[in-house]
Amino acid sequence: MASLVEKEDPKRVFLHTDQNILLLSRSSEGAGIQYLPCKEVSSDVEVAHVVNDLQDDTCIFVSDSNGQPMGYLTSQVLSKKLYSAYHYLHTYIETILETIDESCTVIDRDQNVLAWTGGAEQIFSIKKEDIIGKPITDFFKPDHLELLNTLQDGTSVYHRQHKARDNQVVLINSNPVYLDEEIIGAVVSELDITSQIKLNKELYKATERLFHLEKEVSKLTSTNDPFMKIRGSSPQLKKTFNKFKKAATTDANILIYGESGVGKEMFAKSVHAMREDEHAPFVAINCGAIPEPLFESEIFGYEKGAFSGANQNGKKGKVELAQGGTLLLDEIGEMPLDMQVKMLRLLQENKFYSVGGTKEKEGNFRLVAATNQDLGTMVKEGKFREDLYYRLNVVGIEVPPLRKRPEDIIELTHYFLNEISIKYNRPIHGISQEVMQALLHYQWPGNIRELKNVVERLVVFAEDGEIKLEDLPFEPKAIHAANGTNKVFSDTTGRSLSDRLQVVEKDIIVKELEKVNGNKAVCAENLQVTRATLYNRIKKLGIK
Structure with a gap:
């Protein structure tokens, strides 16, 4: 305001009286003096207030915060000063638009182009002089103009991929232009990423070929370390590998402990690969998936006519199929007690009878058992035979859960992203630090199996190759930064992350507006936003 005040004028003199301020104005011809009432205002008053006052008063007397005179303002003086300020600001804006490399477009409420930068000329091959002042829809299809959506409903866009033309993809930011809470135009900046998209697709295809080639090579190439197929390089996992490798150099029974989903069968297969030849059978049976009446026939097989409905030719059991190889008894804790007695005899004598059979058969196999239960506690509770437990638990090895080896989460996530994106032919540009932090701080009760399912979900819901935090099937925990703020909000209300963030954002804006008595300009400045x-x-959050 102070910069607009006229300081001196020999033709005008201000006269203070007890009641008001009078302006003594001498005519240009030098004859006659006019005495006009003059309103006094402070220098910190808004320009809009001064403009309203000048509609009723010829002149305004301006004083500083201490009441000392600074000068005066008339309509003519204010017009010149404002035009000068406008011209000054306009020059800066023009220079900024000419300097930036990115495409920037500005339209008014009638969709006419007001600004068109050199970057826009390069991307769209349209000269500035050909498009300025004309409707943007004369040059682009309306359904290809995200800018029109911003103009119509006030929706802002940040870093969104957009198909500007049939053969062109741009990354855009857009914002509506508000004046007195009314949209009067829209601004969009665009970065041409068509070449990057093409390169990314080529890279994806190369990665896909490499991934398949890697699998084929692994099939054809023998390796001295079958544990290489198990992903992970954490210290905890390396210690587990070493234990299994030592056990695999013997014929000892191995009992694998581990939570559901840690990959116990993969470890069993790796042990099998180390101590058997490539043609030896690997036979797995899930003890928790077999109905109790059928357990014995599944394990030992049966002879023809052994029971009603049996196969006329009989059937070999898992023990017989595993001859010369490895038998994996998964979820051994689910084995019925009466079956445990027969399994104990098999392990002690290496002999068994088929159901309905009279001839004793030899059991020539190596045994690996796996469980997610505490067999020691089950023995104390009478739910598992002690003698069988000691026979199985010659070498007991625990596979650590995923939450105890967070380093492996990163490697497994990237591996599954690559594998699943190829499976669904959906290229993924990468994974943000925010999403990775959420994965690292999750407890993973379902371990690797759950992680793979979560990554598959993220790939399915990804848009434009971008993985989003809100697509996680669990609520991210609060991650406290060094400054004490939360990067990810945690709640137990059952609402989505997006909804909770909006509640927090609304609360912040409402409180800030209350602090400044509803002054949106000051509120925006305090919140460091435009x-x-x-x-x-305010409009999107429904703040009144």
């Missing part, structure tokens, strides 16, 4: 952004958020 006024347009603040208006947009």
Whole structure:
């Protein structure tokens, strides 16, 4: 305001009286003096207030915060000063638009182009002089203009891939232009990423070929370390590998402990690969998936006519199929007690009878058992035979759960992203630090199996190759930064992350507006956002 005040004028003199201020104005011809009442205002008053006052008063007397005179303002003086300020600001804006490399487009409420930068000329091959002042829809299809959506409903866009033309993809930011809470135009900046998209697709195809080639090579190439197929390089996992490798150099029975989903069968297969030749059978049976009446026939097989409905030719059991190889008894804790007695005899004598059979058969196999239960506690509770437990638990090895080896989460996530994106032919550009932090801080009760399912979900819901935090099937925990703020909000209300963030954002804006008595300009400044952004958020969050 102070910069607009006229300091001196020999033709005008201000006269203070007890009641008001009078302006003594001498005519240009030097004859006659006019005495006009003059309103006094402070220098910190808004320009809009001064403009309203000048509609009723010829002149305004301006004083500083201490009441000392600074000068005066008339309509003519104010017009010149404002035009000068406008011209000054306009020059800066023009220079900024000419300097930036990115494409920037500005339209008014009638969709006419007001600004068109050199970057826009390069991307769209349209000269500035050909498009300025004309409707943007004369040059682009309306359904290809994200800018029109911003103009119509005030929606802001940040870093969104957009198909500007049939053969062109751009990354855009857009914002509505607000004046007195009314949209009067829209601004969009665009970065041409068509070449990057093409390169990413080529890289994806190369990665896909490499991934398949890697699998084929692994099939054809023998390796001295079958544990290489198990992903992970954490210290905990390396210690587990060493234990299994030592056990695999013997014929000892191995009992694998581990939570559901840690990959116990993969470890059993790796042990099998180390101590058997490539043609030896690997036979797995899940003890928790077999009905109790059928357990014995599944394990030992049966002879023809052994029971009603049996196969006329009989059937070999898992023990007989595993001859010369490895038998994996998965979820051994689920084995019925009466069956445990027969399994104990098999392990002690290496002999068994088929159901309905009279001839004793030899059991020539190596045994690996696996469980997610505490067999020692089950023995104390009478739910598992002690003698069988000691026979199985010659070498007991625990596979650590995923939450105890967070380093492996990163490697497994990237591996599954690559594998699943190829499976669904959906290229993924990468995974953000925010999403990775959420994965690292999750407890993973379902371990690797759950991690793979979560990654598959993220790939399915990804848009434009971008993985989003809100697509996680679990609620991210609060991650406290060094400054004490939360990067990810945690709650137990059952609402989605997006909804909770909006509640927090709304609360912040409402409180800030209350502090400044509803002054949106000051509120936007305090929140370090543009006024347009603040208006947009107020509208979207339904703040009255």
